[in-house]
Amino acid sequence: MITTVTLNPAIDRSYIINNFKPNNNYRIDDVTVTVGGKGINVARTVSALGEKLNATGFLGGITGDYIKKQLNDLGIATSFVKINDESRNFTAIIDPINRTETTVNEVGPFVSKTELTKFIKEYIKILKYSKIIIASGSVPKGVPKTIYRDMVKIAKDNNVLPIIDASGKFLEEAIKAKPYMIKPNLKELRELVGYELNNEYEIIHESKYICKQGVGLVVISLGSKGAIFTTREKVIKVEAPNIKAVNTVGSGDALVAGFAVALVNKFDLDNAFRYGIACGAANALEKGTGNIKKETVERLFSQVKLTRLE
Numbered sequence: 001m002i003t004t005v006t007l008n009p010a011i012d013r014s015y016i017i018n019n020f021k022p023n024n025n026y027r028i029d030d031v032t033v034t035v036g037g038k039g040i041n042v043a044r045t046v047s048a049l050g051e052k053l054n055a056t057g058f059l060g061g062i063t064g065d066y067i068k069k070q071l072n073d074l075g076i077a078t079s080f081v082k083i084n085d086e087s088r089n090f091t092a093i094i095d096p097i098n099r100t101e102t103t104v105n106e107v108g109p110f111v112s113k114t115e116l117t118k119f120i121k122e123y124i125k126i127l128k129y130s131k132i133i134i135a136s137g138s139v140p141k142g143v144p145k146t147i148y149r150d151m152v153k154i155a156k157d158n159n160v161l162p163i164i165d166a167s168g169k170f171l172e173e174a175i176k177a178k179p180y181m182i183k184p185n186l187k188e189l190r191e192l193v194g195y196e197l198n199n200e201y202e203i204i205h206e207s208k209y210i211c212k213q214g215v216g217l218v219v220i221s222l223g224s225k226g227a228i229f230t231t232r233e234k235v236i237k238v239e240a241p242n243i244k245a246v247n248t249v250g251s252g253d254a255l256v257a258g259f260a261v262a263l264v265n266k267f268d269l270d271n272a273f274r275y276g277i278a279c280g281a282a283n284a285l286e287k288g289t290g291n292i293k294k295e296t297v298e299r300l301f302s303q304v305k306l307t308r309l310e
Helices: 038-048 061-073 113-127 147-157 168-176 186-193 200-212 251-264 269-284 294-301
Strands: 002-006 010-016 031-036 053-060 081-083 088-095 100-105 132-136 161-165 217-221 227-230 235-239 305-308
Touching (some): 002 251, 038 053, 038 061, 081 113, 147 168, 186 217, 200 217, 227 269, 269 294, 269 305
Parallel strands (some): 002 053, 053 081
Antiparallel strands (some): 010 031, 088 100, 217 227, 227 235, 235 305
16 A cells, blocks of 8 residues: 655645736636645545555645545545644646746644644554555644654654655755655755756766665656656666646656556566656646546556666
C-alpha cells in the first residue's frame, strides 16, 4: 500500500481566463473545483492508476469536511487527524493564450501540539501497512521545520520507503534524514543550493552532491521538458512527450505518484522514471488536477525518451 501525507490540504479552484491581466473584471464560466494540496494530488493519481492507498494529514472545519467527503467519494481511504482550525483554499488563474498560471495560496491553519502528537501516532500506525510513504507540500503553522525529517526517520525505522516533495527549510531538514527520494522543481533546487543553476551541468552537480549526503534519488522536475533523475550510480534525463497541455497544475505530483506506483509494481528504475513522466504528461492533458486516465498514461509511456547523461 502507498500512503500519502498532506499536512496542509486545500480546496483548489482553477479559473480559465484568456488574456488574463491584473486590474480587470472578469465573468468566469470555466471553473474547476477540486480538493488539493500536493499530497492529495498524489493520492488522486495513485487511485486513478488502481493502486491501494491511504491518505492522511490534517483536516479542519467545513473545508476539511468537504475534502474528506470528496476523497471518500473517489474511493480513497483516509485517516486524517481532525484539527480545530479551518483548512485552506488555493486559487489558480490559467491563461491558455499566454500560457501563464497565477496562483493565490492561503497559508493554512494552526496545528496545536496535541494535534501534532495525535498525527504522529496515526502516522506510525499506518506505516505497518505501507510500502511507500509520499509526504508532499507546504506545512501549516505550529508544525516544526523538522516534521519531514522526523517522518523520514520513522519510515526508515519501519522499513518503509520515504519520498519527500517539499521545499525550503522543510526540504533542507528532510535531507538530513536521508530519504529514499526527493523531488524539488528547478526553483526549489535553486533555493536549496543558493545560486541560479543556469545549465544541466550545475543541476547534475548539485543533485549528485545531495545523493552523496545519503539521499537515494534526486528528481529535478523541468516542467514540459521532463525531469533529471540522479542516483549515486547514474544520471538520466527523461523527456516528456510532446503534448498540448491544458492544465499543468499537479503534474509534478502525478510524476511522483506514477513513479511510486511503478516501484510497487516492480518496474525497473528506468521504466519507473518513464512511467512517472508519462503520468505527469497525462495530468497536463486534463482540466482537473490528478484526474488522469490510465489508458492515456500507457499510451504516452512509449513516447517518453530516456538519455543517460553520466
